[in-house]
Amino acid sequence: MDRIKLRIEGMHCSACAEGIIANLSKESGVLDVSVNAITGKGRIQYEEERITQERIIRLIESYGFKAFKESSRDQEERELQELGRRFFLCLPLFLVIFGLHMFFPHEPLYLYTQFLLASVVQFVGGAGFYKGAGGLWRTKSADMNLLIVIGTSAAYLYSCIALWAPSLFPNTQMGLYFEGSSAVITFVLLGEWLKARAKKRSGESVRALASLLPQRARLWREGAEVEVELSEVGVNEISLVRAGEKIPLDGEIVEGEAEVDSSHISGEYLPVHKKVGDGVVGGSIAVNGYLKVRVLKSAQESLLYEMVDLLEEAQSQKPPIGKLADQIASIFVPAVIFLSLLTLGVWIFWGDGYEHAFLASVAVLIISCPCALGLATPISIVTAISRGAREGILIKNPDVIERAVVISKVVLDKTGTLTQGMLSISKVRWMREAPEGFFEMLLGIESTSAHPISLALTRYAKEQIKEGSEAALIPESPQNFIGLGLAAKFGGEEFVVGNKRLMIQKGILSDEALLESLREEFLGLSTIYVAYQGEMIAAIGVEDSLRQGAREMLEFFKKRGIEPVILSGDSKEAVLDLAQRLEIERFYAEVLPKDKHRVIKELKEEGGVLFVGDGVNDALALEEADMGIALSSGTAIAQESGDILLMKEELTGVSEALELCLFALRNIKQNLFFAYLYNTILIPVAAGALYPWFGILLQPSFAGAAMALSSVSVVSNALRIGRWKSQGALGA
Structure with a gap:
């Protein structure tokens, strides 16, 4: 059995990933497929005798996506730049279209200006959605792409006909909806751009972790000291490490002793005394002394690279926000098409002719245009990100908002998180007067x-x-x-x-x-x-003092029934003492990074987990947790791995971040409810369901107005997030 890791470009939603998985799994020789739309990565296990890597890549490309054997930093950057260019092209055009529609609705010059600008948005900004929708014929699955294409195309084409051939419409039924189609494409592009930025950051955290190993190593070969590239170091070779240098690879000390700082692995702030026979981890620093270390593992087999694999696996498990919209789209899209065609047929045979049949059919497509649906999630996310930034809470991964509701435990690193991560003198006992x-x-x-x-x-x-x-x-x-x-x-x-x-x-x-x-x-x-002079002068007590706001944060979580847990690489005595001081019943001590990852997985079986950390050794746990919050005072790897970066020093920011996410999630659910309720009620009305009994027929112009009204209601509701205020521990 072989395995290939691929970077896949062109996925817009979870349905895209699920379509690749479903179709690729049918191929002979493919054993297991894992694809994540957010990270843009896929892992495929296969039998080389039955299918080749090249064929797997060709199959994925036949579904309408691009696949690469290696994840390239340049490819990530190009994808992000391309989405950015499309969004920032569409945004000013949409604003102009919206302004002309609102203030000059009947001026011919401005109507044609709307047409030209909307055409650019529709076919340049929306090109990716058309390409994604084209994959329907290969993947046999409807997704958000198809929903966007059908709705915006209906609004755009109807507006074009109404503009260029107004005689086809009664005066009361003519209307232009260029602003509606442009709004959907612009704001969905905004969501895609935000997701691409999150994807790029997740790749940077993996690269930063791998970079902890030194690039070169000094070895003892044939009685002489030589310096070589790390990739040239073989197992069982002897590496030389002086004070202040990094240990190149995992190994065992065969000569010398030193105090070794392995905080990137254990999180313990004090260096550990290592001597002959003790094991050491690559990337650790010899604070003092001199060591000869026998290399036991190559770079690719080292603990740090094991952490890299676990980190990538954790990233690939995170579902994209808005998956509810994609799941409903798989049913909603075919239903809308069928209902539009049914409306056309019914009105032709039992209505007032082709004109009314066409208008009713178009009204169904316009009313189903996912303006409100397309705005529901991204507008709330953008407002929440903006509000959080003003409070020192940087939401880097918007998906974390969706997972806030499941949190039942808050797991806290000790050193540098609950505590300052810097030793201070807390107690002095003088045995005699200081000389x-x-x-x-x-x-x-x-x-x-x-x-x-x-x-x-x-x-x-x-x-x-x-x-x-x-x-x-x-x-x-x-x-x-x-x-x-x-x-x-x-x-x-x-x-x-x-x-x-x-x-x-x-x-x-x-x-x-x-x-x-x-x-x-x-x-x-x-x-x-x-x-x-041979006599005791003083005994000095040294400790890592509590971070400001720690007790208030814990009070907040306890009042809401969220269990606090300490997860640390420090000694059992140090962790036990802190747990007793903070009245925390559950704690884990002397835990290595990969074991932190395992503990978080086990805790997730009991409920959602929020993890707060600051060190290299916390990166895996930050990625594995349902919500990972990194401190700005921590390492770069922790900051990249966290879903949220806390810029303020006080730990009360952790509880505020959860509050904000829960508020934003409720807001998104309200928006989605109103958006789907709007479609559920008004699509049958547009199709003429009320006409036989009440004579009510929803004209396309009123369908467009209803569509605009639903968008306004969604935006207005989302803007409430900008007025959010933390309730704090006292508001529990």
């Missing part, structure tokens, strides 16, 4: 290290040093005890900063009663000890 120059010595010794705890102590020392005094003393013979702490001499006297193990090793800390007292006093904190 003269204490903070200058502390600053001097901690300035020799880039460890996160050293950075926190450096900031603390600078805050304590009086203005005008010497900034730092130069340490003599500084030593870095990997995984333990630092030591140096000042004026011949030893100054030691480190953890409990280093103090015991140095014979400075041995009082069991004191150790127990300190353990209870500094419970939940990372405790650092400072000694001078």
